[in-house]
Amino acid sequence: MAFRTKSSPFDCIIFDLDDTLYSSSIGIGNYVKKNIDLFLIEKCGFSQTKASTLRVQLFKSHGSTLAGLRALGYDITAEEYHSFVHGRLPYELIKPDIQLRNLLRSINQRKIIFTNSDRIHALEALDRLGIRDCFEQIICFETLNPNLPNSTRPDEFPVLLKPSLDAFRIAIQAANVDPHRTLFLDDSVRNVAAGKEMGLNTVLVGESVKNNVGDYAVECVNSVTLTKVIPEIWGNRVDEDERKISRTNSELDALLSAYTAVGA
Numbered sequence: 001m002a003f004r005t006k007s008s009p010f011d012c013i014i015f016d017l018d019d020t021l022y023s024s025s026i027g028i029g030n031y032v033k034k035n036i037d038l039f040l041i042e043k044c045g046f047s048q049t050k051a052s053t054l055r056v057q058l059f060k061s062h063g064s065t066l067a068g069l070r071a072l073g074y075d076i077t078a079e080e081y082h083s084f085v086h087g088r089l090p091y092e093l094i095k096p097d098i099q100l101r102n103l104l105r106s107i108n109q110r111k112i113i114f115t116n117s118d119r120i121h122a123l124e125a126l127d128r129l130g131i132r133d134c135f136e137q138i139i140c141f142e143t144l145n146p147n148l149p150n151s152t153r154p155d156e157f158p159v160l161l162k163p164s165l166d167a168f169r170i171a172i173q174a175a176n177v178d179p180h181r182t183l184f185l186d187d188s189v190r191n192v193a194a195g196k197e198m199g200l201n202t203v204l205v206g207e208s209v210k211n212n213v214g215d216y217a218v219e220c221v222n223s224v225t226l227t228k229v230i231p232e233i234w235g236n237r238v239d240e241d242e243r244k245i246s247r248t249n250s251e252l253d254a255l256l257s258a259y260t261a262v263g264a
């Protein structure tokens with residue numbers, strides 16, 4: 001059972017999945033883009049050149065290609081889109097990450113996934129990483145779009161996804177959290193900005209230097225960066241006294257080593 005860490009300002013940590021809990025450098029994102037282009041060519045009849053341009057345009061205007069296509073009147077179900085785009089991904093590129101697992105297990109607060117991806121993809125990626133059981137809840141495409149399978153025409157229900165504020169409202173309600181006591185990590189600047197607007201404490205993943213987007217920035221989600229940049233997750237407040245911070249970090253290192261030693 002999750003419990004609230006006494007002095008931590010966060011009761012819950014919400015994580016994006018793709019390019020946040022595994023690196024974009026393994027190439028899954030590029031395969032997704034390639035598969036979307038193929039979908040636009042094979043299922044919608046666009047030329048190769050038009051497909052890539054349209055994918056970028058629809059992402060900017062509607063949050064995803066599926067959302068854009070349906071808004072334009074293409075009668076494409078979420079199931080056929082996701083099975084085409086995600087179903088053929090080389091998931092073997094996502095390797096078990098024991099250090100990430102140990103990091104997550106060292107965090108006592110509730111931990112929730114909030115992804116635009118469909119549930120099948122989310123479960124597959126979490127299983128490959130070996131961290132599915134670290135999360136209490138998965139908020140995904142199906143959570144944000146429960147009425148989509150019942151639509152009688154493509155534009156009846158607009159597809160809701162991050163960074164739409166309505167998507168965040170649904171997620172905050174589904175997670176039953178106080179956004180001011182919740183930490184949200186995502187690699188998308190647009191998602192982090194929207195999360196901030198909704199009152200969440202935000203972490204931009206993939207940037208080592210904090211800019212004006214988000215409350216924190218981390219190059220990647222691992223124990224070294226999180227314990228250094230956001231020690232308050234573990235109930236340690238950032239202190240002006242550097243000796244106190246270094247002592248705190250040593251304690252966190254010891255804690256994480258203990259988890260590694262157990263190897264669970």
Ligand SMILES: [Mg+2]
Pocket residue numbers: 016017018019020186187188
């Ligand atoms: Mg992401």
